[in-house]
Amino acid sequence: MKNSASRTTKSKSVVSDALMMLPLGVVLGIMPLIVRYAEFETKLDQYGWFAFGETSVDFFLKDKAVILVFSAVLMLVLAAYKWFMDDLKWKNSVMFIPLGIYIGMTIISTILSDYPYFGIHGITDQFESVWVLASYVICAYYAFLFVDSLAQLRILSVYFISGTCILNAIGLTQALNIDFFQTKFGKKLITPTSFWNSLDTLQFYFPKGYVYTTLYNPNYVGVYLALIIPVLCAMFFCYKGVKKKIGMAALILVTMINLFFSRSQGGEIALAGAVALTAVLIWPKFSKKGKVVWGCCLLAGATACGLLAFLPASPVHQKLSAYFAKQEKPHLTTLSCDKKGVHFTYDEESYTITYSEDEMGEIKIQWMDADGNQLQTSEITLEDGNTGYTVPEKSFANTLYATVIDLSSIQSGMNGIALHGGGTLTFYFTNEADETGTYRYINSSGRFDDIVDSPSAVFTEHGSLFTDRGFLWSKTIPLLKDYLVIGSGADTFTLIFPNNDYLAKANNNYSNMLVTKPHSIYLQIWVQSGLLALLGFLVFQCWYIFSSLKMWFRNDWKRPEILLSFGIAIGVIAYMIGGIANDSCVAVAPVYWCLIGIGCAVNHMLHKEKN
Numbered sequence: 001m002k003n004s005a006s007r008t009t010k011s012k013s014v015v016s017d018a019l020m021m022l023p024l025g026v027v028l029g030i031m032p033l034i035v036r037y038a039e040f041e042t043k044l045d046q047y048g049w050f051a052f053g054e055t056s057v058d059f060f061l062k063d064k065a066v067i068l069v070f071s072a073v074l075m076l077v078l079a080a081y082k083w084f085m086d087d088l089k090w091k092n093s094v095m096f097i098p099l100g101i102y103i104g105m106t107i108i109s110t111i112l113s114d115y116p117y118f119g120i121h122g123i124t125d126q127f128e129s130v131w132v133l134a135s136y137v138i139c140a141y142y143a144f145l146f147v148d149s150l151a152q153l154r155i156l157s158v159y160f161i162s163g164t165c166i167l168n169a170i171g172l173t174q175a176l177n178i179d180f181f182q183t184k185f186g187k188k189l190i191t192p193t194s195f196w197n198s199l200d201t202l203q204f205y206f207p208k209g210y211v212y213t214t215l216y217n218p219n220y221v222g223v224y225l226a227l228i229i230p231v232l233c234a235m236f237f238c239y240k241g242v243k244k245k246i247g248m249a250a251l252i253l254v255t256m257i258n259l260f261f262s263r264s265q266g267g268e269i270a271l272a273g274a275v276a277l278t279a280v281l282i283w284p285k286f287s288k289k290g291k292v293v294w295g296c297c298l299l300a301g302a303t304a305c306g307l308l309a310f311l312p313a314s315p316v317h318q319k320l321s322a323y324f325a326k327q328e329k330p331h332l333t334t335l336s337c338d339k340k341g342v343h344f345t346y347d348e349e350s351y352t353i354t355y356s357e358d359e360m361g362e363i364k365i366q367w368m369d370a371d372g373n374q375l376q377t378s379e380i381t382l383e384d385g386n387t388g389y390t391v392p393e394k395s396f397a398n399t400l401y402a403t404v405i406d407l408s409s410i411q412s413g414m415n416g417i418a419l420h421g422g423g424t425l426t427f428y429f430t431n432e433a434d435e436t437g438t439y440r441y442i443n444s445s446g447r448f449d450d451i452v453d454s455p456s457a458v459f460t461e462h463g464s465l466f467t468d469r470g471f472l473w474s475k476t477i478p479l480l481k482d483y484l485v486i487g488s489g490a491d492t493f494t495l496i497f498p499n500n501d502y503l504a505k506a507n508n509n510y511s512n513m514l515v516t517k518p519h520s521i522y523l524q525i526w527v528q529s530g531l532l533a534l535l536g537f538l539v540f541q542c543w544y545i546f547s548s549l550k551m552w553f554r555n556d557w558k559r560p561e562i563l564l565s566f567g568i569a570i571g572v573i574a575y576m577i578g579g580i581a582n583d584s585c586v587a588v589a590p591v592y593w594c595l596i597g598i599g600c601a602v603n604h605m606l607h608k609e610k611n
Contacts, residue, residue, distance in 0.1 A: 029163030113489025143597025222267020234567020
């Protein structure tokens with residue numbers, strides 16, 4: 001009878017573990033794989049700078065956000081059940097107080113936001129609503145609260161490894177130029193039957209051979225894989241048995257291949273930084289002989305990196321030089337319009353252009369200098385047969401000119417002017433948008449908008465830094481002073497970024513693009529949730545990392561729990577490094593938050609065991 005009762009208790013425990021780990025398993029292994037057609041209303045057509053229609057379609061983010069929130073709700077239900085029915089024992093969670101400050105300030109910022117709709121529902125290309133951000137924190141705390149045994153960690157590892165295998169398999173097809181999502185079966189799998197007659201129109205515009213898997217963008221693939229590779233390596237050392245180790249080694253190899261073919265330099269840098277830190281931290285754990293060997297390897301690696309970075313002939317040096325090179329100052333530096341005309345600065349000289357109809361009904365363009373003196377213009381015949389107006393006495397006569405344009409497609413009988421600023425820079429204006437005669441800018445979708453000259457800071461002359469991220473940072477930094485306490489609200493960066501600074505965007509390779517993120521998780525949190533929220537976020541991450549490293553140094557490093565704790569900590573560090581040049585994304589962040597919660601739980605298990 002005793003054995004029967006024991007087996008029953010054990011069986012119930014297994015079932016309970018499986019049930020309690022289910023929502024975490026979904027987030028770790030299933031949610032990252034979700035790719036599904038989702039049509040939605042943008043609610044952004046009220047803004048002149050938005051040029052993408054009243055409705056749009058998402059494949060990679062919206063449904064992930066829905067599944068995440070659903071999983072978080074299930075976590076709350078299971079936690080409530082445990083509390084009321086099973087005498088839930090709360091763990092000492094002082095380190096989660098800073099995280100509470102982070103999410104608390106995020107909620108307050110969203111409630112007080114000028115754009116609460118988007119904070120609640122999410123915005124196009126992001127879908128990180130306040131519910132999603134709160135779900136991140138719920139995932140972390142739930143994992144910390146309920147993961148307390150190796151059996152539960154084994155359950156979660158099955159979800160995690162299975163999801164990673166599928167994600168990597170899809171990525172491998174993309175690396176081999178046989179993209180699964182461009183096959184007929186792949187397209188049918190991610191679209192409703194009503195779309196099957198239009199499968200040929202479905203294209204994801206990434207260069208061939210680039211890996212984006214199910215994570216929306218190669219940049220996010222880089223961050224995600226840099227996060228999980230240290231965890232996979234820790235699991236490799238945890239597993240016993242040749243077959244398991246071979247399987248994990250193969251999975252790590254494929255993951256590395258996918259990281260390479262994602263071409264995500266941010267992910268590569270993040271992983272390289274994590275590897276360098278790992279090398280330093282592992283060194284004291286070796287024997288004297290091992291330290292000599294490991295020290296020589298570190299020295300050789302550092303020397304190789306130094307040579308690659310500083311030798312002029314090295315491709316690494318050339319790439320670094322390109323990254324940090326001062327951007328060439330554009331010719332066209334200011335652009336605005338009002339009742340008096342279109343004003344601009346070209347090669348540090350200011351001009352104004354207007355247009356009017358003469359007695360013969362022909363539209364002529366007038367060109368004035370900074371003092372309002374009319375300049376003598378000449379006509380030039382363009383390749384398309386149209387006539388351009390320029391100032392022959394200026395050096396820009398063949399590159400800078402204005403043309404008359406017919407805007408009947410916008411409004412019958414409407415005319416305007418186009419300013420061609422050299423290369424592909426062309427800007428359109430009209431003074432016939434309303435009865436006031438004020439000149440208005442016309443964007444790429446044919447909508448009238450105000451063009452602004454927004455402030456810039458720090459990276460103003462380095463806009464091309466890290467694949468044009470310098471421009472985004474230079475325009476985001478001036479916004480920070482407005483959000484020292486309260487942020488703009490969850491998922492509102494798109495609305496406060498100067499998307500109507502059309503000239504700056506054009507000069508920095510963002511023409512006709514909607515900027516929805518600052519490409520830095522730290523700037524993103526500060527702007528949307530406030531500086532206090534960012535500090536809470538950073539304190540929590542650093543607290544976790546230091547507590548994990550302390551466990552690493554004070555315990556037997558060959559134990560599975562220690563290896564896993566260490567691997568997660570290194571993955572978190574890689575994610576934080578990657579976060580310098582990449583923002584939070586619902587395709588990647590949930591796995592990060594689950595892992596850091598599991599890491600906290602493992603550390604608590606070790607601390608409890610020691611005491």
